[in-house]
Amino acid sequence: MTRWTVLMIAAAAALTQPALAQTSDGVPGDRVVVPLPDVSGLSDDEAQALARDVAQMTVITAECPEHDVSGPEFQLMAGTTDALTERLGLDPVSYDRDYVRPAFAVVEEADACDRLGPQVPELIARLEGMGGSTQPVTPGLAEAAAAKAAAAGTSDTTPDAEAAPAE
Numbered sequence: 001m002t003r004w005t006v007l008m009i010a011a012a013a014a015l016t017q018p019a020l021a022q023t024s025d026g027v028p029g030d031r032v033v034v035p036l037p038d039v040s041g042l043s044d045d046e047a048q049a050l051a052r053d054v055a056q057m058t059v060i061t062a063e064c065p066e067h068d069v070s071g072p073e074f075q076l077m078a079g080t081t082d083a084l085t086e087r088l089g090l091d092p093v094s095y096d097r098d099y100v101r102p103a104f105a106v107v108e109e110a111d112a113c114d115r116l117g118p119q120v121p122e123l124i125a126r127l128e129g130m131g132g133s134t135q136p137v138t139p140g141l142a143e144a145a146a147a148k149a150a151a152a153g154t155s156d157t158t159p160d161a162e163a164a165p166a167e
Contacts, residue, residue, distance in 0.1 A: 072135065
């Protein structure tokens with residue numbers, strides 16, 4: 001089985017598992033959770049263009065070791081893919097046909113890694129500019145801190161309030 005086939009199977013499986021998809025509230029467990037960009041206000045053309053860019057950069061980071069990304073950066077791209085497929089009403093087969101296959105076709109070009117790899121940080125910055133982040137968050141942490149502070153009768157809701165040294 002080729003690397004492409006394995007990636008295609010994994011992508012299709014991931015898109016058919018809505019329980020595993022990161023929501024704007026995050027997913028508990030051992031998966032890295034990052035804030036995702038808001039894609040709801042994009043026009044169809046803008047959402048399709050972003051989906052093409054994200055698919056292409058995801059393939060570049062998978063196929064070009066010198067352009068690998070961190071776990072949070074990968075999750076930002078993967079979560080954005082989930083949000084875009086939902087926004088565009090795409091099923092896994094359509095996403096594969098319209099975005100993933102063309103991305104793999106581009107990567108097969110001899111200079112693809114050198115030509116497109118440097119665009120990965122630009123895409124990450126673009127997604128951050130849309131409200132996403134590569135800073136992992138712990139779902140429910142802010143709510144738990146607020147509940148703890150309320151129970152203690154304080155107004156400090158920062159998660160590390162106990163760890164802060166007293167002055």
